[in-house]
Amino acid sequence: MEIKGELLIGARAVKAQGTAVQAINPATNEALQPVFHGGSQQHVEQAATLAWQAFDPYRATGLEQRAAFLELIASEILALGDELIVRAMAETGLPRARLEGERGRTVGQLRLFAQVVRAGHWLDVRIDPAQPERQPLPRADLRQRQIPLGPVAVFGASNFPLAFSVAGGDTASALAAGCPVIVKAHSAHPGTAELVGRAIQSAVAKAGLPEGVFSLLFGSGSEVGSALVSHPFIKAVGFTGSRSGGTALMQLAAARAEPIPVYAEMSSINPVFLLSAALASRAAAIGKGFAASLTMGAGQFCTNPGLVLALDGAELETFLSSAAEALAQAAAQTMLTPGIHRAYCQGIDQLQGLPGVSRVATGLAETGPNQAQAGLYLTDAETFMADERMSAEIFGASSLVIRCRSIDDMLKVAEHLEGQLTATLQLDDADLALAQQLLPVLERKAGRILCNGYPTGVEVCQAMVHGGPFPATSDSRTTSVGSAAILRFLRPVCYQDLPQGLLPDALQDGNPLALRRLLDGVSS
Incomplete structure (x- = not known):
């Protein structure tokens, strides 16, 4: 054609x-x-x-x-x-x-x-x-x-x-x-x-x-x-x-x-919460899986994991090392347009120039036009909450890790976040008590809550929710x-005392469309 x-x-x-x-x-x-x-x-x-x-x-x-x-x-x-x-x-x-x-x-x-x-x-x-x-x-x-x-x-x-x-x-x-x-x-x-x-x-x-x-x-x-x-x-x-x-x-x-x-x-930065028992048992594997999710499609997904929260400690260092090692082997990828590539580079430059932000790792250098070099950055909870620029979405393969000193820090950051499309919990059985504390907050913040997965990848099905509080969506x-x-794209209309000849097929007594209907409060 x-x-x-x-x-x-x-x-x-x-x-x-x-x-x-x-x-x-x-x-x-x-x-x-x-x-x-x-x-x-x-x-x-x-x-x-x-x-x-x-x-x-x-x-x-x-x-x-x-x-x-x-x-x-x-x-x-x-x-x-x-x-x-x-x-x-x-x-x-x-x-x-x-x-x-x-x-x-x-x-x-x-x-x-x-x-x-x-x-x-x-x-x-x-x-x-x-x-x-x-x-x-x-x-x-x-x-x-x-x-x-x-x-x-x-x-x-x-x-x-x-x-x-x-x-x-x-x-x-x-x-x-x-x-x-x-x-x-x-x-x-x-x-x-x-x-x-x-x-x-x-x-x-x-x-x-x-x-x-x-x-x-x-x-x-x-x-x-x-x-x-x-x-x-x-x-x-x-x-x-x-x-x-x-x-x-x-x-x-x-x-x-x-x-x-x-x-x-x-707009969404899709926070990933790394809970302590999960990190203790599989920090390296989580780091590798996270890097793969971050770099998929040059990070050009609205569900890209742009924020990570974890308690400070040796297990977090293992995660960072694993993610850094994976990112160091990640090739720069062509972005969708020169304008998107330009915006990504500007976003990275601003983020790494902010006080209290350090660079953990980058991907392989660009080898052609409009290619994005992946980046992983680190800050602490107090610094993150004090600077709203750190909450801005960077459309591309970039993520910011927040080092939390305590569970209270993690909960405060969760409350501080804007609306999101997704929130992810990496957890083991021993993390359930903390997950139960986080869950009510995440329900208020996100449209989809994941466990032991990564947010990239949206299934088209009956139960999927791809939405969330502002600014993830407008509604x-x-x-x-x-x-x-x-x-x-629908609205309800009520018909009062209309004769059968004027009623739409869906509402007629004989149910000619064989629909599931609520009849006098009972599903039939």
Whole structure:
């Protein structure tokens, strides 16, 4: 399939005239063809109008039709074949195996949401039949279901060109809920975005759906994104990216005449707590495993372990030595863009220049453009809590170890932390008492708590939570990964005393969709 550098507005492909967007191969600094041009407010208007026109017909589709549509998108992405992988490799510097795995995850989550749609549990049907004889007052017939919010604006992520971008989790869950989607592609991988966008566009046509169910826009500045979030036809936003970018969108959405939710996944340093018995029994192994997690994918994961807490002592020294030895053999890896590499280097320079921070180890030196040299640094609890700059996320393979003098120090640091996507406990049976002290704190701080593992790697499944208190996300009640992600794009509607002929199928007495429902408080 030829990459043409075009916007996809409904069924049309449009050549824009805005600011140029051109992908750079970060491994070579080579500019890739073609040149894309950003859209305008007029293009946003066209896409939003089509999405609004498509909303009622699309949300009225049956469960089977919508599930089949999601599966069709998955098939169309697979049909792109190796062309998609080769282009994504050129635009991101990521290796083939990583991108093939990410394509599998992208297709898998589309198929997961197809299963979710068919099951219908997300409709959360509740029926309280009329009780006309109830004293002292009769009860009306009350029935509730969830309906989609409306068209959703999705912002593609830099670090996952497939799984968190055009057909990623935000798009898949919004489409599953019955919401048309307009994607603002990330400028780092526009060719990859266009290929996937054309696959979705093809699926919309083959499924016989209104063209406005999907559009794809480009833009290098804030014009397109701001216009999308501000448009009255947009009813929710999905975003994965920086804290500054997410908070800017939140402010835009809140300033609208009709404020809308922004589901932004932003900033997390994912603390790892090394408890004493675990360190005493396997400090070297923990150090080696930690280094592998830290350097995976050049550290360009939102769940990268950027903070480590442990009690001072010989066991901590063993961990540090093991991690340092592993990092000393870790090759520098190409980062996603020159800008991300620049920000990583600036973050490292600031961190190691702070008073009270010492360098423990670094990885092998850079051998090519935009490569990140891993780094491990050390401070103490008092110094960490006194300087908020140490809590800032450094997007890349960098981590800070906090040497705690006591359990009280560790608990104070845990309380001091901002909201996180994950928190990890490395523990043995003898550590359970301390873990029980930490657990209530970590439940308040993080969306996912791990034991004897590492936070990198997010399973797409029913129980996953990829979210957490601010600034990890803008809404701690939600997840951007897993089947519960669909709930972000729904709202409840109650129907009182409507005749059967007006009720949606999900609420009718005969239960024609064979859904699990709460009938007068009893699940049936």
